[in-house]
Amino acid sequence: MQIQLLIPGLLWPTATLLGPASGLALDGLAALLGRGRRQVHGFDPYDRQLARLFGLEAGTMPTALLRRLGEPCASPPAPGSHWLCADPVNLSFAREHLLLQTFPEGELDAAEAGELVAALNETFTDIGRFEVCTPTRWYLRLDKPARTTLYPLDDVVGRPVKHFLPEGEEARSWQRTMNEAQIVLHNHARSRAREEAGLRAVNSVWLWGAGDAGRTPAIRAALVQTDDPLCVGLARAAGVPAGAPDISTALRQDTLVVLDTLRKPAQQLDLDAWRRGLAALERDWFAPLAEAIRQGRMGSLRLLAPSDRGTLDLELRSADRWKFWRKPYAFEALLQSVAPAPMALPDAPPPPPDSDR
Incomplete structure (x- = not known):
């Protein structure tokens, strides 16, 4: 059983004097980051990653x-x-x-x-x-x-x-x-x-949002959980059941979970709302997932977190629970290790649509 998590906005987009997640108890997230194999890839927008999960190209999908x-x-x-x-x-x-x-x-x-x-x-x-x-x-x-x-x-x-x-x-x-x-x-x-x-x-x-409706979305997951209507629509077009995010249901079958509660707070630089959302994700998802891995109740987890700073890519398998030498890795340390997105000058033109935006 595999869970794929897509969490846009998890990486706070700007540098702050104090760490944006400082003072939050994020033990579950730290356990996942420490036990898993983590990388930070280059900028890859949320819509492009979501489209890719359903076998589509973001630039052409309707x-x-x-x-x-x-x-x-x-x-x-x-x-x-x-x-x-x-x-x-x-x-x-x-x-x-x-x-x-x-x-x-x-x-x-x-x-x-x-x-x-x-x-x-x-x-x-x-x-x-x-x-x-x-x-x-x-x-x-x-x-x-x-x-x-x-x-x-x-x-x-x-x-x-x-x-x-x-x-x-x-x-x-x-x-x-x-x-x-x-x-x-x-x-x-x-x-x-x-x-x-x-x-x-x-x-x-x-x-x-214009696009070509010629290709039918497809995904391997048996269930999609999300509150994002675009992801719900992709699941319906692919003929896959879609429902609200729920950890107990997700742990029963291969599931794609899209949690986008941090996306708008990150876009709007609303730090208070972002911190509240992050604390809720720790309570409802990160801590239970870390416990499920520890108990061997989940085969694998892949977490993707796209942002302007890059994309966190974390993979964790059930066998990793035996690797006791991998210690928890604080989320605040991860944020400090990822350079903030460069400040774009107001007159700087955007990249062309077919480049890596």
Whole structure:
């Protein structure tokens, strides 16, 4: 029995005066790090690693369609339909640069999301229809495929938007659509009310996730556990059962577990939320997994943790429990051994889409 763990955001992305995990009791994680064979590979984004686990290429898979398939909405997307993610974002100026930020769960409510999307649908009747699945995850069902290159939202968060505008055959048309959406949302009464209340306005949407639905996802695991709708959609498309993360169920069969509770806190540099999430992972996953390995109740574990600093790759087998000379390795020591991601200059262009982003 094998468990694969994918945990984006586990490696805190920046250097801090005090260690980001200092003071946390992470004995289970330290035991796993010490007993296993660990490496830190180069930068390899979460979406690319997730796609690879299902036998797909991140640059071509229909991310929006698959994420929509994994949503708890009333009806699944129709076969052959075309979708974009149209996630609500806030654009703000930092010096002369227009930067993009997302909204944490709970910062928007369903009522305001519904009103904002209704305004978009009144304006964009000629391209398709917007819909809300959750207050922070919106979609655009298209009347026809989008023939353009659109950058994933994770690539753009906290960076100058000008480097990530649509490219390709229909680039100008989609740039114009995004600009018009900014005007609609900026002028909406809900956005003005948020600003008057000292809250960040929903003043744009980020369109992304187009792709080719030609290849069917496939995975060897018997079960997928995740709360990430993209991963749920991949599992459903592959015909594999998907459920919420649960350690006792995962220990019964070969399971892929995607735990993405640290991803947004790491992106948004919300250290308090990241530390709370890390403590919860220690309690619910790392400590029980370390005990399962110690008792010989698990054949093997592979943990992948992609981040801007690189990807932690940890492998641990049941036989490693007998290697008493391998001592626990503190997570704080691991963070100190991995160089922080280099600070990108605001005017530095992003790497081309087909390079290692």
